[in-house]
Amino acid sequence: MNVPQSFTVGIVGARGYTGTELIRLLAAHPHIELAFVSSRELAGQRVADHNDAYQGELRYESLDADAVAAKGVDAVVLALPNGKAEPFVAALDAAKPDTVIVDLSADYRFDNSWYYGLPELTRNRYDGQKRISNPGCYATAMQLAIAPLLSQLAGPPTCFGVSGWSGAGTTPSDKNNPELLRDNLMPYALTNHVHEREVATQLGVPVEFMPHVAPHFRGITMTVNLWLQQPLKREEIVALYEQRYAGEPLVEVVDEAPWVSRIAGTHGVQIGGFTMAPGNKRVVVVATIDNLLKGAATQALQNLNRALGLDELTAIPH
Ligand SMILES: NC(=O)c1ccc[n+]([C@@H]2O[C@H](COP(=O)([O-])OP(=O)(O)OC[C@H]3O[C@@H](n4cnc5c(N)ncnc54)[C@H](OP(=O)(O)O)[C@@H]3O)[C@@H](O)[C@H]2O)c1
Incomplete structure (x- = not known):
């Protein structure tokens, strides 16, 4: 498979427990560059000061839906509480519809137009979808x-x-x-x-x-x-x-x-x-x-890897 060296990924809701685990996983990923992480509470603070797995200069930013869409990244992970995903999805749909979105909330788990990503049971249904709902x-x-x-x-x-x-x-x-x-x-x-x-x-x-x-x-x-x-x-x-x-x-x-x-x-x-x-x-x-891992961040990374054309287990210790 011919894959580019690196993909850009942003995390919305990166202060939370699942976002924190995802930063940890992506920090060690050979083909993913963490392009932005959003948090209102930690805006302006260095990620490296909150997450010992991350060593770069990235800082948390407070980003609304349009600001997230304007980042123009390859993939966005939504790690927000239930009921908050819709404005981010709408902004990405409008600005850059080919962005891969992995949503950790329950908001799209009952929506048949989204792929439900529990790889061990559903990967034969994956057909290039860019909208991926991560299971509970x-x-x-x-x-x-x-x-x-x-x-x-x-x-x-x-x-x-x-x-x-x-x-x-x-x-x-x-x-x-x-x-x-x-x-x-x-x-x-x-x-x-x-x-x-x-x-x-x-x-x-x-x-x-x-x-x-x-x-x-x-x-x-x-x-x-x-x-x-x-x-x-x-x-x-x-x-x-x-x-x-x-x-x-x-x-x-x-x-x-x-x-x-x-x-x-x-x-x-x-x-x-x-x-x-x-x-x-x-x-x-x-x-x-x-x-927080196979129940959230690890599974999100399996889905992200697959959607970006990478081996599903890239950067997942196993
Ligand atoms: N915890 C788990 O075990 C687990 C497992 C599977 C799935 N999930 C699902 O994953 C999602 C995240 O869970 P979590 O446990 O990581 O949640 P969390 O620890 O409560 O974190 C929520 C994150 O969302 C941000 N946030 C909250 N309200 C927001 C709003 N109105 N607009 C923008 N950002 C907002 C918070 O940061 P700021 O307030 O700083 O902006 C924080 O970064 C949830 O939908 C949850 O159901 C959780």
Whole structure:
């Protein structure tokens, strides 16, 4: 493949947890130059003073949608809270429609004119789209945990999710308040969470998802209960997962139930546990994922690499 030496990329919402991880990844990318990073709060400050992975002279800037579009970069990553993407997309559509946009929010995950980028499950649908919606963190874990058994399901999978509090972003709330989370587990949005609807839409089956926030900073444990149409032996189920994810460096099928403490700060997902109920028509599977990496920034970089014509795993340690 003949690719230019370097592409320019900007991050909108670069002060946040996911933007910070993305700066870290792009700082080590051999074919991407970080052209701008936006933050209202940190405007004027040096990125290098906030992110030890970045060593250049770039400073945060406060940029509205038109100013972002005027930068004329090859790709823009939107790392904004939900509901904020539209003006940026509209400005880029008007000024430079061939800009690749990767949106980390839920704003375009239900829009069929955008590519939904969960590469291990959807890359065969990628056909050069420049508008890419990055999946939710819990939603990534659920889909990867369910997909190998999708055709065998006898009913909605039940998904019990526990996230570190970085999943709630930097805007102060109960869900990212370490004081309220100390010695605590905080259930919330127990039906109809946006990721429940996202997974049901993407997989085409209903799912039941019950999220919780825990006192750790990063990483999700997703425990999924799956009812099967026909009895299956444990080794048959493990083989289905191993076959499905063979050749996927970011998905590791493990024997025992994975621990979130072991994947925090890493780029992949671990899926394991595979515990049969008596009768072999019910299995419980556990997936762990770093919500800020494969749940957000790493996945965004997979999508960015692919859209720029680079190897999907460029600059992603694996
Ligand atoms: N955290 C996760 O685990 C995770 C995982 C997957 C997906 N996501 C999604 O990724 C997106 C970013 O999440 P995050 O956790 O990184 O959020 P965050 O930590 O709260 O950061 C939000 C960023 O957006 C900027 N911002 C906020 N309101 C803005 C506005 N009205 N206009 C322009 N900039 C604004 C903030 O910077 P300034 O205020 O300084 O401008 C900040 O840089 C969200 O949509 C989230 O749902 C998050």
